[in-house]
Amino acid sequence: MPSLRTCVFPCAGFGTRFFPATKVIPKEMLPLVDKPILQYGIEEALGSGLDKLIIVSSKGKDTIIDHFDRTSELERSLKERGKTDLLAEVDAVSSMVDLITVRQKEALGLGHAVLMAHDAVGDHPFAVVLPDDVILADDPCLMQMRRVFEETGRPVIALMEVSQEETSRYGIIKGEEIRDRVFRVRDMVEKPKVSPPSRFAIIGRYILPPDIFPLLEKTERGAGGEIQLTDALRELARSGEFYGYVFDGKRYDAGEKLGYLKATVDYALKHPKLGADFRAYLEGLFGDGKAAGDSRPPERRKNDRRRV
Ligand code: G1P
Numbered sequence: 001m002p003s004l005r006t007c008v009f010p011c012a013g014f015g016t017r018f019f020p021a022t023k024v025i026p027k028e029m030l031p032l033v034d035k036p037i038l039q040y041g042i043e044e045a046l047g048s049g050l051d052k053l054i055i056v057s058s059k060g061k062d063t064i065i066d067h068f069d070r071t072s073e074l075e076r077s078l079k080e081r082g083k084t085d086l087l088a089e090v091d092a093v094s095s096m097v098d099l100i101t102v103r104q105k106e107a108l109g110l111g112h113a114v115l116m117a118h119d120a121v122g123d124h125p126f127a128v129v130l131p132d133d134v135i136l137a138d139d140p141c142l143m144q145m146r147r148v149f150e151e152t153g154r155p156v157i158a159l160m161e162v163s164q165e166e167t168s169r170y171g172i173i174k175g176e177e178i179r180d181r182v183f184r185v186r187d188m189v190e191k192p193k194v195s196p197p198s199r200f201a202i203i204g205r206y207i208l209p210p211d212i213f214p215l216l217e218k219t220e221r222g223a224g225g226e227i228q229l230t231d232a233l234r235e236l237a238r239s240g241e242f243y244g245y246v247f248d249g250k251r252y253d254a255g256e257k258l259g260y261l262k263a264t265v266d267y268a269l270k271h272p273k274l275g276a277d278f279r280a281y282l283e284g285l286f287g288d289g290k291a292a293g294d295s296r297p298p299e300r301r302k303n304d305r306r307r308v
Contacts, residue, residue: 004146004207005052006126007045010113011038012058012104017256026061027255028131033267033274036067037254041131042097048142050127054100054120056113065101070094109226115216123210125149128229130204134263136270137249141205145245148182149207152243155236158205159183159244160251168193170201171230173244183244185237190223190230200244202230203251212236 015022021030028038045053057064071090078087104116114128127142135141135158145156162170174197175185189197206229215232222228236242250266253259268278 004125004127004149005050006054006121006124007050007052007142008054008056008114008117008121008126008128009038009041009131010056010104010110010128011061011064011131012056012107012113013255014107015255018260024060026057026064028061029063029067030254030260032134032254032260032263033271036064037134038064038131039067039093040134041129042068044135044140044142045127045129046097047140048127048146050142051097052100053097054102054117056102056104056116058104058107065099068093068097068099109221109224109228111216111219111227111229111232114229115213115227118213121210121213125207125209128204128206128208132253132255133204134252134254135203135205135247135249136252136263136266137247139248141247141249142207144247144249145205145207148243148245152241154241154243155209155212155233156207156243156245157185157233158203159200159246160203161199161246162201164196164199167196167199167201170203171228171233172196173198173200173202175200175244181246181248183246185242185244187237188230188234190228200246202244203247205247206233208233208236 011026011028013027015027018027018030029036031037032040042053055064071094075087075090075094078090100120102116102120104113106112110130129142137144141158145158148156157173159173168191171188171190172192173183173185174187174189175183178184183200187197188202212232215235216227216229219227219232222231233242252263252266254263265282269275269282271278
């Protein structure tokens, strides 16, 4: 069994679904409570035993690399002022990981971004994490998938059941469930406009063999005029065993506004330091209005619940 220790993070997109916030700030750097979105993906990969992490970035995304670098001046200043708690928090991020970076010079799509990592990945199996897809799970999603990969030695993609109306937003698989949560994938189609082959959508976690690279090289532009990873995966699925895993966890599309807000609320409620106060605030907001900053006396609030 070839060892799995590499993970690729495509971070080169423009973040158009989050304009204007992401006009200058990379969407991967938007904070989800108190960490940038990307850090959740990095922590998931590290927690799944992957330690060679490759960022595929583009112009204007250098803050991603800076975030995981040492910040000597800041560290010195915190030390001098005796702010040991803050120093520990900053140090934990700087020493978390040494990232490898490659650039995608043209915005030609997800498949092209993954292809840009070929040299850095080498001739080994690797994982891909799309940072926008934030997954809240006790057992990291990649770890759940890794078990299927270690058992089968074959490609594994994360799956989630979506409604019929949502199928046009995702890569959708065709296949059959062979045991609890595990699908044998036969085919897939990127963002089907009509007749989706199932309601099982591909979510942004993949474990792939290096054989995907020559397939990506041959892949022509597909949906949206971009080189789609799904189109190369389709060739891989047609040529041998290929698995899908319906992960246990909750996924958020943090790359768009509503998904980001939902993720913010759920992660804030789970935050060890902020969770209790934030819950009290929300209860006030949906309850008697007290915690929502309603300055009226309670008897006037009673029959006038806020609707938000
Ligand atoms: C990408 C993939 C798509 C997948 C989705 C999951 O699409 O191409 O197959 O279902 O991620 O988030 P994107 O959302 O980047 O357009």
